[in-house]
Structures are given as C-alpha cells and as structure tokens.
Amino acid sequence: MKIQADALLFDNDGTLVLSLESVYRCWSRWAAEYGITPEEFARVELHGRPAAEIAADLLPAARVPEAVVRIEQLEVEDVAGGVRLLPGTKALLDSLPADRWAVVTSATRRLGEARLAEVGIRPKNLIAADDITRGKPDPEPFLLAARRLGVDPARCVVFEDAPAGLQSGRAAGMTTVALTTTHRAAELTADIVVADLSAVSALVTDAGVELSVRD
Numbered sequence: 491m492k493i494q495a496d497a498l499l500f501d502n503d504g505t506l507v508l509s510l511e512s513v514y515r516c517w518s519r520w521a522a523e524y525g526i527t528p529e530e531f532a533r534v535e536l537h538g539r540p541a542a543e544i545a546a547d548l549l550p551a552a553r554v555p556e557a558v559v560r561i562e563q564l565e566v567e568d569v570a571g572g573v574r575l576l577p578g579t580k581a582l583l584d585s586l587p588a589d590r591w592a593v594v595t596s597a598t599r600r601l602g603e604a605r606l607a608e609v610g611i612r613p614k615n616l617i618a619a620d621d622i623t624r625g626k627p628d629p630e631p632f633l634l635a636a637r638r639l640g641v642d643p644a645r646c647v648v649f650e651d652a653p654a655g656l657q658s659g660r661a662a663g664m665t666t667v668a669l670t671t672t673h674r675a676a677e678l679t680a681d682i683v684v685a686d687l688s689a690v691s692a693l694v695t696d697a698g699v700e701l702s703v704r705d
Contacts, residue, residue, distance in 0.1 A: 505576070505687070524557060577687065586692055592613060602618045
C-alpha cells in the first residue's frame with residue numbers, strides 16, 4: 491500500500507520506543523506512595539494520556555500538581571536501561587529529513603527528551619504535554635504538530651499504538667497507522683494496522699513523502 495504525505499507524526503512510547511515496563515514500575519510505586527489501592531489504580535487507563543490527567547482521575551485536585559512532579563521524577567530516574575528502540579524506528583527516521591516529521595508525546599518535555607536521548611533520537615520537532623492544554627484523545631497535540639511543521643493536517647500521517655492517540659489523530663483529520671506493539675489489533679481503530687514500524691518505508695520526493703506499507 492502507498493500513502494502520500496507531507497509530514498509524519500509519531501507517538502513516542504509504544505511507537506518509537508518501548509517503555510511499558512518502566513511506566514508500570516514507576517506508576518505502581520507512585521500509586522503506593524499516594525495511598526491508591528491496586529483496585530483504584532487498575533481502573534485507570536495509563537497509556538497514551540498525560541500524567542496530569544491520570545493523576546486527576548485518582549487524586550483530589552489540590553494534590554495533582556505535586557503528584558505530577560513526583561511521577562515525572564520517578565520516570566526520568568528510571569530511563570537508563572528502561573527504554574529500548576522498537577523494530578523499524580531507526581531505519582524509518584533516518585530516511586526522513588528533520589523537517590518532515592515530529593514526535594507527539596503525552597509525556598512531559600523533560601521525560602520525552604530523556605527517553606528519546608536514551609536511544610539516540612533527537613527530533614527537531616517535539617510536541618509534549620507542556621505544549622498543550624488538552625491531551626489525547628483531543629486533536630490538539632497533532633494539530634499543533636502540523637502547524638509547527640507548516641503542513642495541512644490532511645497531509646499528515648499519524649503513527650500510534652494507543653486508542654487515545656488514534657482517536658486524536660482521526661479527530662485532527664489525519665491518516666492513522668496503528669501499531670500492535672501494546673494493544674491487540676481488535677482494540678485499535680485506524681486506516682492501517684501494522685505490527686511495528688519495520689512494516690513502513692519512506693521515499694522523500696519533491697512532492698512530499700511516499701510511504702510504502704507492508705502487511
């Protein structure tokens with residue numbers, strides 16, 4: 491399958507890198523510190539959402555700011571050895587000019603940059619939780635990325651592994667590619683579903699980026 495685009499927008503955790511073990515390790519420690527029961531914790535969706543929204547689901551509003559600072563610190567400290575590249579990430583990003591792609595993460599800028607740096611990725615354009623007022627599944631993060639890159643949202647392709655991120659991309663009017671790295675295909679609604687980025691290759695032309703997607 492071929493897709494024509496002007497820019498590619500990548501979620502980070504579960505799309506470019508795998509950090510799930512670190513995420514659950516840190517959030518479990520955080521929950522214990524804040525007296526949240528395993529039952530309460532299990533009811534909250536962690537993946538693909540800003541930490542402030544997760545904390546707000548579990549704590550009184552007055553405690554959320556300090557709780558967000560704490561989980562960021564725990565996750566940043568856990569980056570070393572807790573993050574690895576997913577298949578296909580390096581080859582695809584290396585084939586793209588820096589102004590043709592962006593990372594759009596629900597993590598804070600500090601945490602997002604730390605995880606990417608751990609695996610040697612330093613994007614020219616990074617949209618993080620600090621940059622937005624409404625996180626995924628709202629379309630704001632991806633629309634901001636398109637605006638920063640100076641491209642029409644309809645000419646962007648979103649790569650995501652989480653339902654919230656895919657919903658965000660669809661709401662932004664973008665083509666969506668789902669990766670089954672953290673969720674089953676049946677849980678993901680997207681234009682195309684692949685195992686990981688090793689199924690995707692890019693050819694950059696004067697007209698934009700031509701993506702080839704293998705089943």
